Structures are given as C-alpha cells and as structure tokens.
Amino acid sequence: MIQEAQSKKVVVVGAGWAGLGATYHLAKQGYDVTLLEAGPYPGGLVAGWQTTGGKSVEAGIHGFWYPYRNIFSLINELEINPFTTWTRSAQYSPAGLEVESPIFQDLPRLPTPLGTFIYTQFQRLPLIDRLSALPLLYSVVDFDNSDAAWRRYDFVTARELFKDFGVSARLYKEAFEPMLLVGLFAPGEQCSAAATLGMLYFFILAHQADFDVVWCRGTVGEKIFRPWVEKIEKAGAKVLPKHRVTDLIIDSNNQATGVVCGDEVFEADAVIFAVGVTGMKKIVASSPSLQSRPEFRNLQNLGAIDVLATRLWFDRKVEIKRPSNACFGFDDTTGWTFFDLNALHDEYKQEEGTVIEADFYHANQFLTWSDEEIVGTVQRYLTTCVPGFREAKVIDSSIIRLPQAVTHFAPGSYRYMLPAQTSFANVFMSGDWIVNRHGSWSQEKAYVTGLEAANLVISNLASGTPAEILPVEPDEAHIQVARKVNQTVRELGKSILPDFWLP
C-alpha cells in the first residue's frame, strides 16, 4: 500500500492547522507531499515567532476548548505536553467585572443548558434578562447543522434571531453580542444566524463542560507546530515556507497536474487548498484555471475581518484575577480579550513585570492607528478593568495588524462557501470556512477539514488508510428527543403545506 502511495505526489497549499493536518496524515500514508506556505513560518493564523529583541509573539493567543477532541488526540500522538490546566475566565465591561466562569467539568453535571445558566456567575445581569434566553432554545434544537438548517438560518442576522425569540436588549448587549464578537469576530447584525447557532452550540450549549478551555504554555508555534513540523518532515513531507501559490495547471481530463508558485511548477496527482478566505480570493484573482469555474469566481462574494494582536510588557506586577478575560462595551463593534501571560506562559512565570496579550476582533478602526496610540488605548482599557494598570509603565510592546485575517460568517455567505470536493476531480478544499457536517469550529474545524481533505485524496488516489476523525460528542438525550419531534413536525408541515414561503 505504502509503496503505491510513494510515487503519488500531493501538493498542499497553506500551512495552518488544515494544511499541516492534511500533510501529516498523507505523509504517514507514504505519499510524496509538498506543503507550500506563503509566509515565513508554518502555523497560519496561529503562527508564533520571536521579535528582534528575542521575545515570543504570535498573531493572537489561541484557546483550546473541551470539545477539541481531534486536536487533543493529535497532541497525545505527538507525545507533547503544551497546555495549561483548565483555566477560569472572566468578562469585563467599562462598568467593571461582569461575569466569572467556573470550570464546568468540576461541577455536578446537569442536562444542558442548565449548567451553563446556573453555574455562570453573573455580577450584574438580572435573572429576568437571563430567563429571556429560554425561547431561543427552540432555534438551538431546530438548527441541527444540516444543509437545510444552514439554508433556513443563514439569511437571517444574529441580531434578528435574538430579537425574534424575545431575548432582552440587555442580555443581547451584555452576553450574546460579546460572545459573537469573540467567537465569530463580528457584531450581531453582521453575523449569520446559522453560524451563530452552530458556534454557540459547539462552544457552550451542547454539553456542560464545552466552555472549559486550556491555553498553550508558550506560543502555539513553539509548543505545538515546531515539534509537529519536525514529525511531518521525518515522515517524509517537504514543508516549504515563502512559497506563494498563484495558479493550478489543469489538463483536458479535469485533473490538476501542477501547482504554480512564482516561476516554479510543482507536479501533483492531487492538490489540497488549506488557505483562508482572503488568501484563496487572491489565488483565484491570479489563476486563469480557477477563474474558469463559477464556484471559485463566487468566492469573491466572501469576506474576512480585521484583527489586531498586541503584547505589552509592564514594569511591575499587576494583580489580575483570572488568566483569560473577554471584554465588551468599549467600542460599539469591536470585542477584545486580554490574557495574563505570567500565569499562562512558562517563559513569563518568573518575569518581574506583567506581560499581557490583548487581542481586538473586528478591529477595523484600529488598524490605521500608530503603535503609540494603540498602546495608550490598550493601557487605558486595561486600567478600566484592572485599576492597577494605571501606575504601571509599558516598557516594551508588539503590535501585529492582521487585515482581513479571519473568516466573516456574514448573513447569506453560506451559499458561496465551498465543500471539500471541488469540480476538479483531484482538487480538495480545507480550512475553517469550508462547508462540512462535523459541527466543530475554529482551530478544531480547520484541523478536521484537513483530515477530511486527506481522506478524499486517499479515496481519489486509492491508496492508504483514511485518518480517523473523532465526531463531536453526541447530543444529550433530551436534545436528541426534541430534535426528533421537531423534525417530524417539520416533515409533516412540508407534506401538507405548499412550498410557498421563504425558508
């Protein structure tokens, strides 16, 4: 089996979670894999590197939530130990501390979503507002991540969804919209209701422990990608940074035979794209062969969102209650998070001062600011949350601007997102914006789609063993029953009512 695969060449484009996942599995199956990455390091949005002063920085800090089963399984396989223990988080507004989350798996398990509602410690939000979320449970049951459910909910904005289900203005402003700003990187009026329900279910609502999170004890680049890339290279794959792909060569049988990268052409029996939305749009713009297909031309209808990642070194220790914190209400359409890196990263444990990562999502208005303006604003915002920052002095900083970096799950965008199988027989898609039915999001989804694309290559080239992909934990029994009843009523409705109204 392996011998057959050895002669088959696979080119993977993009070295984020998706591309590395696909490359690793195919290399282990004996394929001759070349991974082409435009940037100077592997890792994609999760890449980490060192400043000229030798300090570790990264394009935003990344959490790993309880349901990231496939990533946790990879970590076990790699025999590395990159993570903190489960951490508690808090939420702040300009009024101060708003919410504290426990470690949900340590508390008696209740049928979902009771644990989330009962154990989360809201400091200010009245019970009546929290109870106004109850009718929304119907849509949580109705949205089962099927294609039909995506088509029903994707044209609606998250704000309309919450309004239609009677969510109070305060609950929306102080709980749901902040979650959207950090989970889907956009305010409610700019988020698809389908993506909202999918994201909230995966990270918070499906099971009590889902919101529990661990962080890397250093940059993900150093703690996970470095040892992983070593393993990938040992398995025989070539990882080539600073290689920007611009086109594909397609033969008369609808097969890709090569990948164009500047003046070079890499021969291919199969190709996997593992590139974000913005990168993919750029490849299409330079690729006559991709432009020949409507599915690729239509990608220009998709959008991405600006993000800003800052790391500040302060001259003294400032006491911070929780290591990870989300903040809302500082800017109308921007959410932000801050992390106590002295608590999370080994490198900063003994540091005399305080090291903070503060990341801003939907940060459009900040990207043109000078570094000084950004640093001043971050310190002011931090002081609002933790007054001890007022007296502290910033002694070093790193500002990373990430224009059009993360996928925008805009209302109506689902129809333009691509599934893994393209109209080219041996070209496959992966990444956190690809349509699949696994149910995961973000890094876990990107990694899963990489494995799914690898499995399609294996089936296309008829050689190797498919990667095992762990499904998300099944719905709890009462949700399964509610979904069944809802589906039956839906089917019944469909059989007697004409197909007349909007879905």
Ligand SMILES: Cc1cc2nc3c(=O)[nH]c(=O)nc-3n(C[C@H](O)[C@H](O)[C@H](O)COP(=O)(O)OP(=O)(O)OC[C@H]3O[C@@H](n4cnc5c(N)ncnc54)[C@H](O)[C@@H]3O)c2cc1C
């Ligand atoms: C600030 C921030 C915070 C985040 N926080 C979290 C979090 O806490 N938890 C979580 O799970 N997720 C988080 N995410 C989302 C997460 O980073 C992404 O979902 C995930 O990294 C996507 O991986 P990917 O492999 O799909 O794509 P990417 O990581 O975008 O990788 C695509 C790669 O393709 C390369 N590429 C582009 N064009 C070309 C070309 N023409 N030729 C060759 N290569 C090309 C790019 O350079 C890049 O390396 C966060 C994202 C950001 C920006």
